[in-house]
Amino acid sequence: MLHAAGTWVLKDAPPAANIVGSKWFFKAKKDTSGNVVRYKAWLVAQGFSQVPGIDYFDTYAPVAKLPSIRTILSIATRLDMEMHQVDIKGAYLNGDLTSAEVIYMKPPPGYAPDDLGKQVLRLKRTLYGLKQSGRRWYQKLTAIFVNGLGF
């Protein structure tokens, strides 16, 4: 998933560069009766080690308010409208970092291609945990709706 999305390239970091930490996050998905159905692993960036003004700039992104959701549910029901839902897989991995956001990340534990040497991961796209991920994903989705789907 991560490789396919072109999330990073291997690079030597400049000597003074801030290297953001990384970490694996594991979870056992259970069904309603508590049996494990799937094991999930996320690679997360340790956003707390990002430097403001260098690694990230604005981080705001709109979030749906619950009253908005309920208002829409109420009116759509009265009007007998269709209501469907989709889940976007790895939503945050779709966000693009801007050219100003040069972020180097420590390779995650266990990630060791043969020729790694002293190289680190130069991020191309947002990861879970980065400060700007929410905002970059919001911008990406807006671009898809406006430019791609013509809304």
Added chain:
Amino acid sequence: MTHALIDEFKARLKDHVEITDLGELHWLLSIEILRDRQAQLVHLSQRSYIDAILRRFGFEDLKPVSIPMDTQKTLSAAQSPASTSEFAAMRNVPYREAVGSLMYLALATRPDIAFAISIVSHFTIRPGLEHWESVKRIFRYLKGTRELWLTYGSLPGGEKLQGYADADGSMAEDRHAISGYAFMLGGGVISWASKRQEIVSLSTTESEYVAITHAAKEAKWLRSLIAEIFHPLVDPTPLLSDNQSAIALTQDHQYHARSKHIDIRYHFIRWMVEDGTIRLVYCPTEDMVADTLTKALPSMKVKHFASELGLRSL
């Protein structure tokens, strides 16, 4: 036709991102959504979330109760721990975590516990045993009412947006009154709040006035949301209050000696009456559904207002 449009939208979205089609809306932010197309109703519940938090805090075996907050009991900062032994007794109590997990319910589908949560959340800094007992009571109330579903749709009287605003200050030890509002649409409450007022009022009229202003701002926002997504609302939104003198204040530009201390920003509401955003309407206290957002009520009223707000059993 509509189905073709939805399929096309999903297909086109797939050109840009990887998606899982979850079909008709049935689950959103831990809210279970049941739709009855025949009756044109939608029912929302967080019963699995309630079960999960009862389990998380080890409250599965608590006895259910019919009200979320004791009407006789007043919580105050004086009940916070003072001695070493009192602090020790509270050390391992997950007060903040419990209040936090109840907060999400109060925000999403359970206006009937909103007032109780706003009260117990005042004591998260230094909670005492009395405060913790009040938190437990909310869990017990939820245990007995987990099958209440917030319902909207083609219900009588649900065609128009209508708001209720109320205030109560009698039980607050610090003299800060509580504002409550509820906006009804489609037979159920779509927006509500129970909030401690920032100012100290000198009269009930003043605190009711503050509550009306708080509600009026929400009315303005809801109207613009509905206008943007569906259609503009032509008529002013009725805002119901059980305080005649607060209503009079909103309609009168005259300078009253007894009300000139009221902060200028609360007169914002007069403009909203003039520009046709809202219309103040008197409502007798027994029909004031926002009452349940401003004080602890006895069981009969708790049930009545919960049902008026659209919380029903299936």
